[in-house]
Amino acid sequence: MKIHDLITESASLKDLISRMETAEFVCVDTEFMRENTYWPELCLIQISDGKEAAAIDPLADGIDLDPLLDLLVENREIVKVFHAGGQDLEIFYNLTGKTPFPLFDTQIASMALGYGEQVGYANLVSAVLGHQLDKGARFTDWSRRPLDKRQLDYAIADVTHLAEIFPTLLDKLVSTGRGAWLDEEMARLADPSTFAFAPEDAWKRMKLPSRKPEVLGRLKALAAWREKEARGKNLPRGRIVKDDTLGELANHPPKRQEDLVKIRGLSRGWRDNDIGARLMDTLKDAEPLPKDEMPAKPPRRPGLTKEASLVSDLLKLLLKIRAKESGVAPRLITRAGDLELLAAGVREDLDILQGWRFEEFGRDALDLVEGRLAFAIEDGKLAMTRRGDSK
Structure with a gap:
């Protein structure tokens, strides 16, 4: 992969983006400061299409970021890849009034593929690529100039590794049939209303x-x-x-x-x-x-009887078992609050009773609550047995 020198001029940026416009995807990361400001101060943008990579200095005098911003928020043919990209998306929304789309977040994808809950970037790089990242420049002051080589190497590694990770995760999602699971999560992450409010x-x-x-x-x-x-x-x-x-x-x-x-x-x-x-x-x-x-009163959560509380605990155990079997982070499937609602008798408007979550976990959860599934000990090991036909 070709690594460019720090881009500080509009012409160089325009040339780079013109070559990336035919890519299938671009990986994007930013470095910013916001401890002392309302608006995050964008200090560096890194981008890679898997063939070349560059860091772009948005603080460079006179640099025109429009070609890059157009690629991110106007081009609907190229997938924009981030890792835990919420704050990055906020920055681009502040600059353009739009969010990058179509979107792929490797942290969310990794939750569907058994890498854990909210796995950090360094851990994901280690798990997928076997590389250990240098974290020495992590807490640097990105607003100070000039940036030294160690800072730039650290920053550019975020997108060069991401360009390797993305195809691997995508292939796994396709082979496991879990790609559609993420559509709802990605749409929620890219929703402009998340970042815009009066x-x-x-x-x-x-x-x-x-x-x-x-x-x-x-x-x-x-x-x-x-x-x-x-x-x-x-x-x-x-x-x-x-x-x-x-x-x-x-x-x-x-x-x-x-x-x-x-x-x-x-x-x-x-x-x-x-x-x-x-x-x-x-x-x-x-x-x-x-x-x-006037805000609507929060829906009254059904009180848990002692029996329902025990059922909720069993549901949490079932979730742990099913998540381990399928290699999906429990948090991506459901939260404890929904398990309590199910245990208390609620059946409407629960995500675990719809779509892929129902297939992966909700059906068994419903069977457990309604007496068609039970825990048992067989040969000294925890097992589940069914009573009659499942819905």
């Missing part, structure tokens, strides 16, 4: 301190205010005001700005600074949350 909706991502309309109205106003402050200053939300403090302000709003010093999480400066004044104006203008915006 400041007025920020409150919906918070723990609600109350269900009173006046409290929720203040929380909605405060969360929107904080979102705008954080975006405008390019600071993490928690650097403006933490969630718990917003909840306290919504529940017990101070009457005067000088009373802000009594709120845990706010410094003494808030009693007379401009941001404190804007916070008080926000509280003053907040209206009770309209009835049509």
Whole structure:
């Protein structure tokens, strides 16, 4: 595979992308900093099509990233391969308002192929390729220039190894018939709504301190205010005001700005600074949350009787057994909450009773709950026996 020098000019980037436009796939990774900012600061982009690979410097003076971005979000013929790509997708959404698609995430794929739950990239490289990655540059400051050879070698290895891993995982998915299992997961990961929300909706991502309309109205106003402050200053939300403090302000709003010093999480400066004044104006203008915006009450989860609790434990054991037999990470099949619902008698809207999850696990789970499947000890080993015909 040809490894290019760091690309810092538009012409070189355009030439690279023009050659990759006929590829079947491109592997992509990014290096970014976001500890001290609201928006992640993109510092490096790595890309490979299996034939050549390059690192691209988005901080280079005058570089035009449009050819690369068009390849990622407009070209629907090329599969874009990431590993645990959620934050990478967020970056490209921020730049373009779109997410790369079609998408293949090797971390999710590895869960369907028995490599474990949320396997890290280094562990996946070791398991598939037998290589040990140099992690020495992992926590480097990617915003500093110039980047040295060790940093660039570390960064480019992420996509060169990924270009080898992807065909291997894809072949295994095809041979095992599990490719279709991932369609739903990939579509969810690439959903733009995951990354786009208006400041007025920020409150919906918070723990609600109350269900009173006046409290929720203040929380909605405060969360929107904080979102705008954080975006405008390019600071993490928690650097403006933490969630718990917003909840306290919504529940017990101070009457005067000088009373802000009594709120845990706010410094003494808030009693007379401009941001404190804007916070008080926000509280003053907040209206009770309209009835049509009130969040639906969370569905009441059926209480588990002692017997149902035991059944839930048996379902967890069955999940462990079935996952081990099929080589699928249990987390990809279902979560403990759904097992409890099944044990409590719920049959509607459970993923494990639909599609491939039903075939792999849900049918046996239902049989266990409804008495058609039982655990037994045979020759000193745990075994399962059926009673009558299964549905």
